[in-house]
Amino acid sequence: MRIAGRPYRSIWLDAATGQLQIIDQTLLPHRFEVRAISDVAAAAEAIRTMRIRGAPLIGAMAAHGLALALAEDPSDSNLERASEELSATRPTAVNLRWSIDRVVAVAAALPPPNRAAGALAEAIAICDEDVATCEAIGDQGLAILRELSDKRDPKEPLQILTHCNAGWLATVDWGTALAPVYKAHDAGLAVHVWVDETRPRNQGASLTAFELREHGVPHTVVVDNAGGHLMQRGRVDVVLVGSDRTTAAGDVCNKIGTYLKALAARDNEVPFYVALPISSIDWTIEDGLREIPIEERDGAEVREISGKTSAGRVETVSLFPAESPVENPAFDVTPSEYVTGLVTERGCFEATPEGLQGIREAVRRPPQTP
Amino acid sequence: MRIAGRPYRSIWLDAATGQLQIIDQTLLPHRFEVRAISDVAAAAEAIRTMRIRGAPLIGAMAAHGLALALAEDPSDSNLERASEELSATRPTAVNLRWSIDRVVAVAAALPPPNRAAGALAEAIAICDEDVATCEAIGDQGLAILRELSDKRDPKEPLQILTHCNAGWLATVDWGTALAPVYKAHDAGLAVHVWVDETRPRNQGASLTAFELREHGVPHTVVVDNAGGHLMQRGRVDVVLVGSDRTTAAGDVCNKIGTYLKALAARDNEVPFYVALPISSIDWTIEDGLREIPIEERDGAEVREISGKTSAGRVETVSLFPAESPVENPAFDVTPSEYVTGLVTERGCFEATPEGLQGIREAVRRPPQTP
Numbered sequence: 001m002r003i004a005g006r007p008y009r010s011i012w013l014d015a016a017t018g019q020l021q022i023i024d025q026t027l028l029p030h031r032f033e034v035r036a037i038s039d040v041a042a043a044a045e046a047i048r049t050m051r052i053r054g055a056p057l058i059g060a061m062a063a064h065g066l067a068l069a070l071a072e073d074p075s076d077s078n079l080e081r082a083s084e085e086l087s088a089t090r091p092t093a094v095n096l097r098w099s100i101d102r103v104v105a106v107a108a109a110l111p112p113p114n115r116a117a118g119a120l121a122e123a124i125a126i127c128d129e130d131v132a133t134c135e136a137i138g139d140q141g142l143a144i145l146r147e148l149s150d151k152r153d154p155k156e157p158l159q160i161l162t163h164c165n166a167g168w169l170a171t172v173d174w175g176t177a178l179a180p181v182y183k184a185h186d187a188g189l190a191v192h193v194w195v196d197e198t199r200p201r202n203q204g205a206s207l208t209a210f211e212l213r214e215h216g217v218p219h220t221v222v223v224d225n226a227g228g229h230l231m232q233r234g235r236v237d238v239v240l241v242g243s244d245r246t247t248a249a250g251d252v253c254n255k256i257g258t259y260l261k262a263l264a265a266r267d268n269e270v271p272f273y274v275a276l277p278i279s280s281i282d283w284t285i286e287d288g289l290r291e292i293p294i295e296e297r298d299g300a301e302v303r304e305i306s307g308k309t310s311a312g313r314v315e316t317v318s319l320f321p322a323e324s325p326v327e328n329p330a331f332d333v334t335p336s337e338y339v340t341g342l343v344t345e346r347g348c349f350e351a352t353p354e355g356l357q358g359i360r361e362a363v364r365r366p367p368q369t370p
Numbered sequence: 371m372r373i374a375g376r377p378y379r380s381i382w383l384d385a386a387t388g389q390l391q392i393i394d395q396t397l398l399p400h401r402f403e404v405r406a407i408s409d410v411a412a413a414a415e416a417i418r419t420m421r422i423r424g425a426p427l428i429g430a431m432a433a434h435g436l437a438l439a440l441a442e443d444p445s446d447s448n449l450e451r452a453s454e455e456l457s458a459t460r461p462t463a464v465n466l467r468w469s470i471d472r473v474v475a476v477a478a479a480l481p482p483p484n485r486a487a488g489a490l491a492e493a494i495a496i497c498d499e500d501v502a503t504c505e506a507i508g509d510q511g512l513a514i515l516r517e518l519s520d521k522r523d524p525k526e527p528l529q530i531l532t533h534c535n536a537g538w539l540a541t542v543d544w545g546t547a548l549a550p551v552y553k554a555h556d557a558g559l560a561v562h563v564w565v566d567e568t569r570p571r572n573q574g575a576s577l578t579a580f581e582l583r584e585h586g587v588p589h590t591v592v593v594d595n596a597g598g599h600l601m602q603r604g605r606v607d608v609v610l611v612g613s614d615r616t617t618a619a620g621d622v623c624n625k626i627g628t629y630l631k632a633l634a635a636r637d638n639e640v641p642f643y644v645a646l647p648i649s650s651i652d653w654t655i656e657d658g659l660r661e662i663p664i665e666e667r668d669g670a671e672v673r674e675i676s677g678k679t680s681a682g683r684v685e686t687v688s689l690f691p692a693e694s695p696v697e698n699p700a701f702d703v704t705p706s707e708y709v710t711g712l713v714t715e716r717g718c719f720e721a722t723p724e725g726l727q728g729i730r731e732a733v734r735r736p737p738q739t740p
Contacts, residue, residue, distance in 0.1 A: 029690050195694070197672065199569060199593040202689060205672075209694040220695045223569040223672055224595050225627025229702035232629070232659060257595025259602070263633040289602060302567065302575075302593055305675060307687025317677025317685055319572060320399050324565070324579040325590045332599035 001168040001175075001182065003032065003214050009173050010052065011060050011127065020064050024051045025169055029210040030307070030314045037061075040069035040082045047089040047096075050201070054170020055244045055280050056130050059099030062086045063123035066103045070119045074112035079104060092253060092295045092331050094245040094282045099126055127172045133277045134174035136345035141180025141240070141275055142187065144341070144348060148238055148271070149189055157190035157218065159237045161227055164198045164255035165207035166242025166275065176242040176275040178211065180343070185217045193219040194230060198255060200301040200328060224257050228264035239265045240343075243276040250336030250351030251288025252276075256329055262338035271340040274351070278344050278359060286353075288333040299326030371538040371545075371552065373402065373584050379543050380422065381430050381497065390434050394421045395539055399580040400677070400684045407431075410439035410452045417459040417466075420571070424540020425614045425650050426500050429469030432456045433493035436473045440489045444482035449474060462623060462665045462701050464615040464652045469496055497542045503647045504544035506715035511550025511610070511645055512557065514711070514718060518608055518641070519559055527560035527588065529607045531597055534568045534625035535577035536612025536645065546612040546645040548581065550713070555587045563589040564600060568625060570671040570698060594627050598634035609635045610713075613646040620706030620721030621658025622646075626699055632708035641710040644721070648714050648729060656723075658703035669696030 001008065011022050014036075024035045026049065035051065037043050043065030046052050052061050069082030083100050090096060106122045107115040149158045166177035174182065184191045193212055198204035205221050212219040222230065230236050239261055245253040252258070252274050265272035285291040303326055306316045339351035346362035349355040371378065381392050384406075394405045396419065405421065407413050413435030416422050422431050439452035453470050460466060476492045477485040519528045536547035544552065554561045563582055568574035575591050582589040592600065600606050609631055615623040622628070622644050635642035655661040673696055676686045709721035716732035719725035 197569065199567065199595055205690045205694075209690055213691070213693050220697050221672060221690065222697050223626065224593075225569055225625075225630065225702075226697070226699055228629040228633065229626060229664070229699050232703065255595075256593065256599060259598040260595065260630040260634060263598065263637055264630060267633055294599070302591060305677060305687070305689070307675060307689045309685055309687055315679055315685060315687055317675070317679055317687055319675070319677045320575045320579055320591065321583070323583050324575075327590050327592050327596070329596055329599050332595075333602065 001173060001211065001215055009127070009131070010057050010169050011064065011172055020068065022046060022052050022061070023169070025053060025207060026051050029206050037064070038068070039072065040065045040085060043068060044085050044089050047086070053203070054165065054242070055095040056134070056171040056176070056277055057169070058090060059095030059279070060123070060127045060130055060172050062096050063099045063103045063126045066100065066107065067116060067119035067123045070107055071116040074115040076108070079107055079115070090295065091293050092244050095280050098279050102126065130172040130277070131174065133345040134171045134176060134179050137176055137275050137277065137343055138174055138179030138183040140345065140347055141273070141343045142183040144273060144343065145180050145184045145189060145191070145238070152237065157192040158184070159192055159194065159235055161194040161196070161230065161236045161239045161261065162208060163196040163204065163241045163258050163261055165203040165211070167208055167211040169207050169211060170242065176277065177240045178208070180240065180275065181217060182215060185215070191217065193217060194227065194236060195219050195221045196224050196227060196257070196261070197221060198257065199224055202305070203255070227261050231264045231268040231270050236270050239270060239272045241274055243274050243280055244331060245292055246274070246276055246281045246342065247285045247288045247291070248281070248283045248356050249286040249353055250339060250342065250356055252334040252336070252339055252351070253288055253292045253331050254334065256332050259332040259334045262334040266338050272338060273341050273343050274339055275343040278346065278363060281356070281359065289335070292333060294332070295330040297328045297330045299328050302326045302328050371543060371581065371585055379497070379501070380427050380539050381434065381542055390438065392416060392422050392431070393539070395423060395577060396421050399576050407434070408438070409442065410435045410455060413438060414455050414459050417456070423573070424535065425465045425612070426504070426541040426546070426647055427539070428460060429465030429649070430493070430497050430500060430542050432466050433469045433473045433496045436470065436477065437486060437489035437493045440477055441486040444485040446478070449477055449485070460665065461663050462614050465650050468649050472496065500542040500647070501544065503715040504541045504546060504549050507546055507645050507647065507713055508544055508549030508553040510715065510717055511643070511713045512553040514643060514713065515550050515554045515559060515561070515608070522607065527562040528554070529562055529564065529605055531564040531566070531600065531606045531609045531631065532578060533566040533574065533611045533628050533631055535573040535581070537578055537581040539577050539581060540612065546647065547610045548578070550610065550645065551587060552585060555585070561587065563587060564597065564606060565589050565591045566594050566597060566627070566631070567591060568627065569594055572675070573625070597631050601634045601638040601640050606640050609640060609642045611644055613644050613650055614701060615662055616644070616646055616651045616712065617655045617658045617661070618651065618653045618726050619656040619723055620709060620712065620726055622704040622706070622709055622721070623658055623662045623701050624704065626702050629702040629704045632704040636708050642708060643711050643713050644709055645713040648716065648733060651726070651729065659705070662703060664702070665700040667698045667700050669698050672696045672698050
């Protein structure tokens with residue numbers, strides 16, 4: 001997608017030097033800075049400190065991280081060490097494990113001198129596939145948005161509420177929840193996005209609003225508390241969020257607070273769709289509440305916040321004294337019963353064991369356009 | 371209640387000078403500063419800019435504001451002008467109107483030379499009654515907390531979640547939702563409070579956590595997004611919030627985001643109690659969603675935030691660029707069906723027309739201890 005009119009991906013190899021590069025998302029929206037990633041430690045650090053985040057992008061970075069590790073030392077022991085280092089960075093996202101396993105399988109089958117090149121090719125393939133997947137999610141979601149739009153006053157924009165950032169900055173390009181929004185906007189369908197601020201890290205206000213602004217999509221930032229009120233007043237036509245991990249029964253683990261929006265959507269008969277790549281489905285578990293470990297992050301994310309001073313410096317300020325303890329769970333689980341549909345690259349499916357079975361079957365067939 | 375061991379009210383007349391004083395709550399938790407209020411313009415400004423906030427305290431301030439106005443000019447026209455100026459400061463709280471009407475009735479019945487003294491006496495009475503009311507709410511709520519506590523492992527503290535600040539800083543003393551918490555803690559009942567940060571103004575992290583810290587009540591700050599997750603995990607025994615306005619059918623208008631917590635409480639079978647003085651019931655309306663005007667506040671409250679820098683200065687920083695629009699509704703309405711009970715100074719009642727009728731009848735009887 002575009003920043004100041006120029007197309008970007010969220011992770012890429014510099015055309016001149018071949019160096020791996022990312023946009024340092026911790027500096028957005030105040031500063032746009034490209035950062036080089038030159039070894040596996042830098043890759044792990046970028047995931048852990050959330051310079052890059054979003055399940056698909058984490059997976060892409062881990063794949064490239066393994067390629068960087070093997071370029072330094074292609075031994076079995078280094079491959080194992082690097083996989084472990086990258087796996088340990090974020091416990092919730094299932095793409096991370098999926099992506100690492102995929103590169104390890106390719107590399108381990110090659111003689112050591114060929115491993116770095118093999119891993120790099122696989123990392124590039126993972127990135128390209130992610131772009132294609134997200135664009136397909138966009139097309140599938142666009143069909144849903146068109147249908148919802150047809151049911152209402154065509155002069156008014158379709159009102160979409162989203163939580164956190166499941167945009168192109170969370171993937172390699174297009175995004176998951178935002179891909180249908182970009183597709184709709186580009187196709188001339190009037191849309192307006194309610195952007196949840198998404199405390200504590202404010203990915204909505206910092207990243208989703210940044211993306212939409214740069215792409216010219218009408219949007220309004222609201223605090224996370226406001227979504228229920230907006231739905232009660234009939235000001236939201238559809239909720240569209242991403243997913244970090246979806247179970248084989250359709251439970252959705254996503255950014256903390258997603259569950260509250262799902263409850264409000266149900267209470268106000270607003271459809272609640274989850275957009276996700278099929279790779280983020282964890283087929284090994286059913287009950288999201290009991291089986292998904294929820295990452296507990298540093299309380300400093302709640303206690304401190306960064307912003308721009310009137311003098312233009314980015315400063316971190318403390319919101320309340322350290323004497324008050326903090327808990328900071330990063331995700332919650334939305335039970336499948338609250339999910340209207342799972343929008344995947346192979347179509348929209350019900351969040352039920354039968355719907356998930358439909359996804360399994362769709363994967364075995366060639367892709368179809370909606 | 372106590373700050374650093376010394377007892378305070380949130381509004382008082384200085385013993386030496388007779389001057390009206392408040393704690394400037396916009397500076398908390400970073401700076402504790404007492405501010406003198408010497409005329410009606412200062413009183414209105416303190417309400418509008420939220421130096422003081424909370425429905426009961428707004429009412430107390432408006433009463434004192436009228437007394438200050440009449441001390442300068444006791445004419446009918448000035449009484450009317452001052453009432454209008456104070457009424458216009460915040461549109462949602464019903465106590466504001468109630469309190470102004472009460473002082474106006476007293477003052478208008480007096481000859482102009484006696485009006486300032488009469489209004490001051492009435493303002494003092496409103497404050498003292500508020501303290502007694504809140505303490506009675508505390509006693510009534512304590513009975514509920516004791517009952518909930520008896521049902522569970524006595525070694526573990528009772529887990530209470532609250533939203534915004536309905537503590538003593540929102541009233542003259544004791545608070546509404548926090549009065550039962552203070553009563554329980556003082557009575558030796560083990561309690562722990564989950565404090566919702568309460569974006570955008572962070573009254574939870576800034577004021578509720580400050581109050582609980584100064585009083586020694588165990589608590590943990592969480593972002594507003596976390597409450598549903600905590601309830602899903604069985605980590606909340608009861609939700610206890612205040613109310614800015616309650617309808618004659620039991621709908622509750624309170625800080626934006628309250629409704630989302632009520633939905634999560636229902637979904638997880640957690641009791642959801644609302645603590646309120648009977649004066650905050652609006653007997654003229656039934657349907658909160660249709661009939662209560664929701665104050666839309668300045669978007670700067672969402673876009674900007676104040677905190678302490680590492681150098682110890684309090685600075686306001688901007689979280690995202692002005693190019694992204696903001697909406698900032700201050701309250702939402704929790705439909706009565708989600709309210710387990712209304713905890714008032716005259717007992718706990720169901721949030722139904724019958725329960726509200728019970729409140730009407732209780733008001734006519736002498737008060738009873740729970």
